[in-house]
Amino acid sequence: MSRIGLFITCVNDALYPQTPKAVVAVLERLGYDVDFPQAQTCCGQMHANSGYRKDAAKLAKSFERTFAGYDAIVTPSGSCAAMTRDQYPDLTGTDIGDRVYELSEFLLDHAGVEDVGASFPHTVTYHPTCHGTRALGLGDKPLRLLRAVDRIELVDLPEADQCCGFGGTFALKNSEVSSAMLDDKCRHAADTGAEYLAAADNSCLTHIGGGIGRVGGPRPIHYAEILASTT
Amino acid sequence: MTTAFPPGRSLRSPKFAESAKVALGMPQLRSNLAHATGTIRGKRATVVGELDDWESLRDAAAAIKADVQHRMPELAVAFERKATEAGATVHWARDGAEANRIAARITREAGADEVVKVKSMATQEIELNEHFEAEGLKAWETDLAELIVQLAEDRPSHILVPAIHYNRTEIRDIFKGRMSDAPTGLTDEPAALAEAARLHLRRRFLSAKVAVSGANFAVAETGSLVVVESEGNGRMCLTMPRTLISVVGVEKLLPRFEDLEVFMQLLPRSSTGERMNPYTSIWTGATGGDGPEDVHIILLDNGRTDVLADEVGRQALSCIRCSACLNVCPVYERTGGHAYGHVYPGPIGAILAPQLEPGRHDDLPYASSLCGACYEVCPVKINIPEVLVHLRQQGPHHVGEKAAMGAAEAVMARPRLWRAALGAARFFSLPWRKRGSVRRLPWPASKWTVSRDMPVPPKETFRDWWKERER
Secondary structure: OOOEEEOOOHHHHOOOOOOHHHHHHHHHHHHOOOOOOOOOOOOOOHHHHOOHHHHHHHHHHHHHHHHOOOOOEEEEOHHHHHHHHHHHHHHHHOOHHHHHHEEEHHHHOOOOOOOOOEEEEEEEEEEEHHHHHHHHHOOOOOHHHHHHOOOOEEEOOOOOOOOOOOOOOOOOOOOOHHHHHHHHHHHHHHOOOOOEEEEEEEHHHHHHHHHHHHHOOOOEEEEHHHHOOEO | OOOOOOOOOOOOOOOOHHHHHHOOOOOHHHHHHHHHHHHHOOOOOOOOHHOOOHHHHHHHHHHHHHHHHOOOOHHHHHHHHHHHOOOOOOEEEOOOOHHHHHHHHHHHOOOOEEEEEOOOOOHHOHHHHHHHHOOOEEEEEEHHHHHHHHHHOOOOOOOOOOOOOOOHHHHHHHHHHHHOOOOOOOOOOHEEEEEHHHHHHHHHHOOOOOOEEOOOOEOOOOEEEEEEOOOOHHHHHHHHEEEEEEEEEHEEEEOEOOOOOOHHHHHHHHHOOOOOOEEEEEEEEEEOEEEEEEEEEEOOOOHHHHHHHHHHHHHHOOOOOHHHHHHHHHHHHHOOOOOHHHOOHHHHHHHHHHHHHOHHHHHHOOOOHHHOOHHOOOOOOOOHHHHHHHHHHHHHOOHHHHHHHHHHHHHOHHHHHHHHHHHHHHHHHHOOOOOOOEEOOOOOOOHHOOOOOEEOOOOOOOOHHHHHHHO
């Protein structure tokens, strides 16, 4: 029996308990036993991408220690999964990233399930987050899972593949450019008329949701929460 | 002349964030850029989609370029031998100043005080035009967009489309105000503008004794140079004047002639979004009675061999100057090229400029959200996000930021401290919990709340929920 560890990410730890709860609900519904190692904190992506290699390496080591005993590590974040897979080998020489799955990878590639038995009677538009789509190569995996949800109505997001402008500390260091990118993303999201904007990363959704809070538009939601819904 | 834009900023200029802010305040610039990059993006995607073996071509190109980087001294010497055998004179230039001196000397020795130029990034990089001006020589740009920029006394803002920041009405105004022989009643129809430039340039082509070019490729096996272009102005420069001076960065070397097969499929599709470009000129030394008789090639280092020493950073030297990364970059699309303060703007500039001129462009690796669109389209598979992160890790780092990052790491590396920090955040955000978000925060978080709300930590964390559940 393989051991599955849940890595909730620091952003969800601090701000969005509903997302990891949803991951637990979906995995348990499919018959998996999930464990949550309490010692987890952050994958170190902010430090690595901001140029603080030594700090990032320490956090990578801590991640490695925390999750060493697990056969599969599931996380609801494309960018954190990409961090462990792309940057850990160079930072600490570990290949633990090979066992880290973004939720949609776990469901489609590992569990072989496309229809997770969810129902969500709302209009939803989907934003493919950059690191998930490009760095991790998720392609349309989260979208495939959403298409299989009962009663959902998916609406295309115009210029969906354009970055929302978050980029971690980019949003602070180049705040004006980031805000200009966000303006366009919020406008496109509002144009869809959807009730919800779904994505595979709550950090991007914090950014987009922060903009939508000012100008109006669909409610941001992690796609795991849609997969957990059975309304 | 009435144009909405100030001249491009000089090379010693304010930091990217400040220049970007200025550019963002120009609605006409943003609309010109969004329209132009959007059009090229679409064309590129169509013609790239036609090739089943696109990914294999990218792999092949990346492998050839990596090989060149491993064997650069050997290939450069082989190129010199072959080109010399074919009648060319090869010069070696350590930096831009040396290359400019050599080019100016050759021009004088040819009895000329002016040259016609093929569009060339290498000569922009070394500021050849400015150097010629200072020496009392004149270098005339003959590429339409370079001509526009030169007439406007501006700087290029894009590698392939240097005048991308102008729309056609602005170009008409530049021609009317700055081109002595502009036809009266010139309209802003593209055909009329092109015809005006054509007549203006024809006189220069016919009288020029010396031409200056760059090269897209330099083939070590044969000593040949290759120029890929669209307008035919390059062909005129490369064949009519008696003397030809080509300034070629050493990274332009290719081992074999057959390597061109790969790059000639990748380059036009990635740059102009065409299956094939209209004019490709390949020449090997001098051929009596056909084209230039006095052929000079200046092999330029200008920081390139130093970049070679960095195992991660050196992939930037694989760049074939196609501009695909600029056209897909959400940052470039909103700021334009001038904000980067370097002749190579956009994602490739953000990794090339700081390496070619160490210590001078430390802010550019941060001019990216790391979205990765550049890497996805790069025809030679330069992992631009990887190099950006690598350069950020080289520093320098701001003292305050370094302290904050160190503190964050100290907390995050200790689960108990991390849990305490989360608890503190929940406690201090209590007053905002009912509202669900914060609208205004003090500096530096104000950089966030300037355009975005900040969510408030929840009443119950996942950890609490999990503990409760396990009980």
